[in-house]
Amino acid sequence: MQTNTAYIELIRRVREEALLSSCEALLEWDEETYMPAGGVENRGEQLALLAGLLHDRGTDPLLGELLEELEGSDLMADPTTPAAVNVRELRREYDRYVRLPRRLVEDVARTTALAQAAWARARAEADFSTFRPWLEKVVELKRAEAECVGYVREPYDALIEDHEPGMTSQILARLFEALQRELVPLAPRIAEAAGTTKPLRKPFPVLQQRAFGEAVAVRVGFDPKRGRFDLGVHPCCTAIGPGDCRLVLRFDPQDFAGGLLTILHEVGHGLYEQGLDPQHYGTPTGEPASVGMDESQARLWENRVGRSLGFWQHFYPKAKELFPEPLAGVSLDRFLKTVNRVRPSLIRVNADEVTYNLHVLVRFEVERALMSGDLSVGDTPEAWNDGYRRYLGIVPSNDKEGCLQDGHWADGLIGYFPTYTLGDVFAAQLFASAEAELGSLETQFALGEFAPLVTWLGQKVFRAGGRLSSARLIESITGSPPDHRPLVQGLRTKYSRLYNL
């Protein structure tokens, strides 16, 4: 076969896989938003079928032959061309994929579809015991997956690698160790300095919160003609395809800032998806570099933008117009302090910037131990609570505010949580570089100017797609490999200013 013909055939196959995946994405989005309770079993069967089809295609020996042929061709001469990037990344995915038996893939899909419904019920009733058999099954399947895929040191590595190529438990453990050393003492210092700052819990009608949040999302650059907003139990961003990126939101009728930060988080993912090169849709060149890099965009918009003075200088007057009563007598300074309130808490998605990565640390340790077998599923609530005691100094009073709070495990996502912290680390590095090039971003935010930052991210991150691994991409943009110091430094600077620490 001619090299060109082989490459065209490779891309045709891979694009068809992407289309099938995008059908899967719609089924998952629908499960999060609109599917009636009676649809859950069929949904499991649908997802299992698509997972099986994707597995068949992803492991087709012809794909391996095409890759082998292309790897020996002059298409690979320049490793930075889309063709070379695609062949390299598709090889990595193929090698991983062929190690997973179809039966296991289908089993994971079917189990997690049912486990999600079980988790939602267990969470509603704060009853770990009804979720436990599902988590046992998930852990068992993920350990089987790790054994099939292979790993050098420990099973958990095989799962991390799936979301963040090149990352390992060891590297993450060192990163968490450094963060923990800095953040565990920092959090109470800020909390003490903040003193009386109370959370702003007043009635903010959900319909208006939603309208305000969507307007902000559009204002900062999310294109609603190529996406939409819906409500669901677990906020997320689902790309159904180019031109169709959907944000699932959740609002607390008493917590205006929390809902808005959630939107900004998902907007960060959404801007990345909407900024990918549609020409390369369905191929690694047109996809996010990694889950951690994807998360960096969410964390950047949630924390670096959404908790900044500049952002609220622009939006707070509009918020006061919309919510005159609950915001009456609340100055911008007071509001900003509530948005940046630091306090050990139990629910990760509501956590402040400083303690957030300690929440992730708890999950990292629990997952690592579940995978190694050092922890049994039945002991998970205890290990979870113990982690909170150690790192945050507080203990959940029930499993709804403990180990049932996130749906990730029900979704089969083990090894995923650490990417949140990687995202935070990357976000801080990117933000510092953007400011070095563009000047004070907060000043721009205060003027309602978000386009310079979005354009910069588009050029540096979105359009780069999967050309480089996340670690190499960060180094190519910022000049440094992944580094926890900009994150810690950013927090120190901000909180010193806010509270004259």
Next chain:
Amino acid sequence: MQTNTAYIELIRRVREEALLSSCEALLEWDEETYMPAGGVENRGEQLALLAGLLHDRGTDPLLGELLEELEGSDLMADPTTPAAVNVRELRREYDRYVRLPRRLVEDVARTTALAQAAWARARAEADFSTFRPWLEKVVELKRAEAECVGYVREPYDALIEDHEPGMTSQILARLFEALQRELVPLAPRIAEAAGTTKPLRKPFPVLQQRAFGEAVAVRVGFDPKRGRFDLGVHPCCTAIGPGDCRLVLRFDPQDFAGGLLTILHEVGHGLYEQGLDPQHYGTPTGEPASVGMDESQARLWENRVGRSLGFWQHFYPKAKELFPEPLAGVSLDRFLKTVNRVRPSLIRVNADEVTYNLHVLVRFEVERALMSGDLSVGDTPEAWNDGYRRYLGIVPSNDKEGCLQDGHWADGLIGYFPTYTLGDVFAAQLFASAEAELGSLETQFALGEFAPLVTWLGQKVFRAGGRLSSARLIESITGSPPDHRPLVQGLRTKYSRLYNL
């Protein structure tokens, strides 16, 4: 292969096809309800891919071999068993399917996805010219389809057969001829007798209409745990799978009765879907007998229930509570007359019971002529308007209220409209038989008792699935083959009572 093994393999394959179809159904439902504008191209690609996969599976020679083996086995000894029914019907579908080249199937899927968006724009702008190239492409593809499938007398027959096995243009032409003879003179007689009855156009807030309509739907038997309600441009009922049946609704803020009748129409489809035997999901035994039989349920609930005195004796007091202002001073008698108002009109979905089938007749004649080549696509608006002049005595002032009003053609549905009239005919036959067995249904409706009718339909129609063709099923239940007289008789009786004709 053992007969049992072959049958198990047949059912496994067919169920997998049903699952893939149910993914397609979700994509279509989403396109009708929530998909953002930017998603349309990718949606076309997704649907084309699934259509192609379904075509590959539906035409797999192994399927033909399995059918051949089973046809010679003793599974077929009793033709009423599920196994015999499934083999017979799957053979019919297979034979049709293998005649369609995959390229054509994909082309239809891709074209109709884009044509729907073009139709929605053209309809909004009342501009046939922008839809014309799409309709030309659709007609061309459907004629190609008819040539591939084959027919005895005319191409249109090949398309009708797809929705209503055993039905032909000739049989339908005779049926429409009889109905036209009866209904064309009846309509003005009723309109004259009704005299001053005006439509009830007052402000009915859409949110409340929706709440009322959903409550009615649940009250008559639609299970919301196994389904849901959404808004869209074109009302429809989409079964995503057992336990997940979705009704898409549309409301006119000035027309309360119209919106409610639309819901009841979709509820009729929904009850059928929810009443199918889940044990036989995905096989002909667990599917509606035909499109016409499916439509009969919609027409039964819309017309025989929703326009009856008994139904409104139960629900009108509740409607008055919810809409005290717009219904102030409107007596039940007056309201019932507006619900049963007969008047030649331009929009099929808002048509009264008497003229409805004349709307269908216009489409039947236009489609038949488009397929035979007697009519060119460019002349469609003229032929359409001419039909309305002849049968209804009125002419659309633009194409939005003319040939652009329905999305069926954009959807590739040619040969589908006649099933609406078949549905009306079947509904009248079924309703008469149910009354003969259960006593006065209107008396039951007045007491809020809908379960006896639903149960009767469940036993006679829903659970029968596709065991018999629609014509044979109607005969087995009512004792008569398809017959237009109960429909005409029912209308005469009702309107004579209402207006002392």
